[in-house]
Amino acid sequence: MIRNRNKRTQSLRALLCLFLTPLGTSFAEIDSKAEEVLKGFSERLLAAKTIQVKTLVSVKVSQGEVEKEDTTMGALLIERPNKVSLEVIGGKVPFTLMSDGKEKTTLVPPLAGYTVEPAGEDLSGLLTGVAGNLANQQLPLVAALFAQDPYRFFTSETSGIRYEGEGTVGGVTCHRLKVEQPGSGMEMWIEKGDRPLIHQVLPDTSDLETQLAEQSPGIEIEMKIAFQDWILDETLADEVFAFVPPEWAEKRETFLTSAPRQDAALELIGKEAPSLEVPLLDGTQFSLQSVKGEKIVILDFWTTWCGPCVMALPILAEVAELYADKGVVFVAVNIEGVGPAIVQNFMDQKELDINVGVDEKQLAAGKYRVGPIPQTVIVGKEGVVQTVHLGVAPNLKEKLSQELDTLLAGKDLYK
Numbered sequence: 001m002i003r004n005r006n007k008r009t010q011s012l013r014a015l016l017c018l019f020l021t022p023l024g025t026s027f028a029e030i031d032s033k034a035e036e037v038l039k040g041f042s043e044r045l046l047a048a049k050t051i052q053v054k055t056l057v058s059v060k061v062s063q064g065e066v067e068k069e070d071t072t073m074g075a076l077l078i079e080r081p082n083k084v085s086l087e088v089i090g091g092k093v094p095f096t097l098m099s100d101g102k103e104k105t106t107l108v109p110p111l112a113g114y115t116v117e118p119a120g121e122d123l124s125g126l127l128t129g130v131a132g133n134l135a136n137q138q139l140p141l142v143a144a145l146f147a148q149d150p151y152r153f154f155t156s157e158t159s160g161i162r163y164e165g166e167g168t169v170g171g172v173t174c175h176r177l178k179v180e181q182p183g184s185g186m187e188m189w190i191e192k193g194d195r196p197l198i199h200q201v202l203p204d205t206s207d208l209e210t211q212l213a214e215q216s217p218g219i220e221i222e223m224k225i226a227f228q229d230w231i232l233d234e235t236l237a238d239e240v241f242a243f244v245p246p247e248w249a250e251k252r253e254t255f256l257t258s259a260p261r262q263d264a265a266l267e268l269i270g271k272e273a274p275s276l277e278v279p280l281l282d283g284t285q286f287s288l289q290s291v292k293g294e295k296i297v298i299l300d301f302w303t304t305w306c307g308p309c310v311m312a313l314p315i316l317a318e319v320a321e322l323y324a325d326k327g328v329v330f331v332a333v334n335i336e337g338v339g340p341a342i343v344q345n346f347m348d349q350k351e352l353d354i355n356v357g358v359d360e361k362q363l364a365a366g367k368y369r370v371g372p373i374p375q376t377v378i379v380g381k382e383g384v385v386q387t388v389h390l391g392v393a394p395n396l397k398e399k400l401s402q403e404l405d406t407l408l409a410g411k412d413l414y415k
Helices: 005-020 032-047 129-138 150-155 206-213 264-268 307-322 340-350 363-367 396-408
Strands: 050-063 066-079 083-089 095-100 103-108 113-118 160-169 172-181 184-191 198-203 220-232 277-279 285-287 296-302 328-334 356-358 375-379 385-390
Touching (some): 032 150, 032 184, 083 129, 103 129, 277 356, 296 307, 340 356, 375 396
Parallel strands (some): 296 328
Antiparallel strands (some): 083 095, 103 113, 375 385
16 A cells, blocks of 8 residues: 555655756756757747647556556746746646736635735746745746746756657657756657657656655656647737636735645535536536535536546546435536536547536636645535545545435534
8 A cells, every 4th residue: 555645746746846957057968969959949939929838747656556646737828028827726736827027926726815026027037936836846847938048957967868769749759858867867758840849758757766665665656747739929818917816815915824735625624615606518507505405515626637537527426326316416617727618528528428517717626725636525405515535535436425325314524
C-alpha cells in the first residue's frame, strides 16, 4: 500500500521545480542540433505578440495494484509586454493570475480571496509572490513562457543537452532533446518545422523512485508535462485580461497569513451548502435551492481532461440511479470553463448519459473551494453539506451507498 501518496507527489513536484529553475550562468554542453532547435523555440516564443496554450501536468504514482493519479491544467493567455490570464484548476491549490497591463490580480479560491498589486513592465515580473509559488509547484516549466530568455531558462545549470532524433506526439512530428542535470533530467519534444513549439516534456523520475524504494519497494512514478492547443499572434480582446471579482471572494492586502490548503473544501462539512444554479446539457437549469427539503444531492466537480474524474463518473451515476426512486439526485458539474458544446461532444464520445451541469464561469468551483478533482459533495435534504470526497476512493461505490443509506435512515454523516 502506498503511504503518504500526496506527500510524495508534492515532493516530486518540488524536486522537478528545483531542477527546472534557472539559477545562474550556463555550463551546459549542447550539441549543435539541440542548440539550433532550442534557440528556434526561444526566438519564436519571443517574437509572438500573443500566446495561447494549455499546460497539462499529470503525475501517476503506483505500487503493485495501488495507483494514484494527479492532474493539473493551466490555461494561459499572454499579450506582450505585460498582459496575462492564467487559470489553474485541478491542482493542489487552484488559482487565477490576471494582469490587464496596469494591475496584477491573484485569486485563490480555497482562501476565498484575491490580492491586487502593480503589474510591472514585463512578463518576468508577473510570475512572482503567491502566484509564482503556486505556478512553479503545480505547473513545472510554465515559467519558461514568462522568461525574458527561454533559451537561457533551459540551459542554465544544465550539464548537457543532446539531440535524440525525431518522434511523434498527437500526430505532430517533433525533435527530441535530452536535457541532463545532476540527479535528474528530462526529455523535451519540440515541433519540427516553422512552429518550433514544445509539445511535451517527460521528466526522468528514476532517481526519485530510488530514494523512495527503501520505504516503498516497487514504487513507480510517471510524469508528463503536455503543452496543447498552441495559438500565436491572434488578436485578443482586452476583456480576457480584465478581472471581475467573484461574489464569494474578498479583497486581501496579502495572503501571507493564510496558507492555501488543498483540503479547504472539507470546511464546508456540517454547514449550509453554498447556493448553486447551473445550466444542464439538456437545456434545463438545476437549482440546489429548488430541491431543498425534498432531495439528497450528489454534486461531482470534474473536467474532461482529468482521468480519475472520467473514471468516477459512471460509478457515481450508477449509484445515483439505484437511489433515484429514494429521492437522490446526481449532478456532474464541469468546472473547466468551457461551453456546453465541448462538454456535450465529450459526453457523446464517452457514451455517458448523466446529468451534467456546465459551470462555464467557474462560479460554483469557487463557492465549493474545489482543489483536487474529482471533488464529490453530498448535500442532505435540509441543504447541509454532509460529506466531501477529494479524489476517487478505491471502494467508491460501496462507500457512497453506505453514506446514502445512512442519510435515508435519518442520520447525519458529519456528527
